[in-house]
Amino acid sequence: VIAAAAAGLFHSGLLAGKRVMITAGPTREALDPVRFLSNHSSGKMGYALAEAAIAAGARTTLVSGPVTLPIPEHAQYHPVESAAEMLETCLRLVSECDIFIACAAVADYRPEQVQGDKIKKNDAEMLLKLVRNPDIVSAVAAAEPRPFTVGFAAETRDLLAYARDKMQRKGLDMIIANDVSDQGIGFNSEENEVTIVCGQTEHALPRASKTIIARQIIEAIANSSGK
């Protein structure tokens, strides 16, 4: 009933005249020309958010890591591979956006060195030195002028505690908390179940398709960012 209501209530015009930038999918961090570190993000949630933002009337920019989804119609599409490329693209476009939603599952670490040739496997063991990737959502939240900035927290435990900490630490306006330990929702599934955290309020959305969840998030953003 709630999902149906959410779908029914959704209408264009909620974000008319607004410019929204959304990141989606995983990033890939090269070890050498053939190997990479990545994660199981399918991009479905970010692409659903882009569809919902477009339906709500926003001019929508989608900065996407490698996924196998069709590009949403009317999106300004910017494909990227690594976190460094994603950061560069977001910072280049941030001054043209009012709302930023960091939905991509950016790799936290990348190999310190990218080998030009394929690494030969001569040893029984190998130590791979990883260094922290740039923090894209923090960089965008710190931009001048800054957009209304929304992050995601995908965790396997202590979900809301980690999410609140992340929101404060990174200077976000809103965070969407997502328990990825449940196999039925999250990364590769069609459904999701999230809690929208904004200021002191928490709003738990019941499990629903990513399309419905995306519309509810866009509605919450429209309500909170308009203040």
Place this chain on the structure above:
Amino acid sequence: VIAAAAAGLFHSGLLAGKRVMITAGPTREALDPVRFLSNHSSGKMGYALAEAAIAAGARTTLVSGPVTLPIPEHAQYHPVESAAEMLETCLRLVSECDIFIACAAVADYRPEQVQGDKIKKNDAEMLLKLVRNPDIVSAVAAAEPRPFTVGFAAETRDLLAYARDKMQRKGLDMIIANDVSDQGIGFNSEENEVTIVCGQTEHALPRASKTIIARQIIEAIANSSGK
């Protein structure tokens, strides 16, 4: 002209009554519930080989890592994620096959430990300890009774030297050498350009679609394995 001839010459019956097992795609080696190490293999070459083997009349088993290709009709399909799973599946089915083609881009290394929870990113650097994965094509080539065993060598330099060394070291009957430093061919492209190495002979195939290359490889295997 050569590609057209190869396509024209290809006919069913070349492998009638034979049982072929093919591995395809990348493997994914988990760091934790969300992160993994993988590579850029699209699975196209392995799937084209499966199509060609089926067209040649073979009963064809396809052991495939995660790819986004349609499953070939009439293939016995076994999806896997990690190298360990791929090895287990191949060894379970090896006694039922006459010809084995190891086309998968198996990750050479996997993280020593798989974390149950998502790794927290507290440090500026992280050392990831990797250990060697099992060598699937060597294990199959050492099985009793053993199938006619074909490997692939994807290299960025010294292609044929590495390929011959790999063939001898692993006890293969044939190896397909593939220069992946050329962006126009190999992992994610529709085309390929390989050299078939079998015994003392080397047979370079001109660049062609993976469908045509696959048929030429299947023809070479049919000719060499029937002896």
